[in-house]
Amino acid sequence: MPVRHRFVSAALGGLILLSPAAAFAHAFLKTAEPGVGAVVAQAPSQLLLTYTEGLEVRFCTVTVQGPDGAAVQAGKPQAVAGHENEMTVPVHITAPGKYTVTWHALSVDTHKTEGRFSFTISP
Ligand SMILES: [Cu+2]
Secondary structure, three states, rough: OOOHHHHHHHHHHHEEEEHHHHHHHOOOEEEEEEEEEEOOOOOOOOOEEEEEEOOOOHHHHEEOOOOOOEEEEEEOOOEEEEEEEEEEEOOOOOOOOEEEEEEEEEEEEOOEEEEEEEEEEOO
């Protein structure tokens, strides 16, 4: 799928951006740990984000906002060896509450996407 998408992009250039089919080939969030909307008992030491397409991790950014609205200490996204659709982000979470993750991704076909989700650490 990603290979075919790259071929089509190369062939059609910017026109592919206008095609609804292209939307499926961009890097959208597929799953996350902690999960989207999940309530978990244990504060994670890292987030794992899995996308629908391969990522250029060094050009991806992830920020996390804590229950008080303050920024949570989060490290740079890290590539996951052998899983080009995934990245991990070290986080320092010390309190229960609702956390909001905002991500900007650059996929291997150079398309940018962004999104946001929340999870909750139960008291
Ligand atoms: Cu794309």
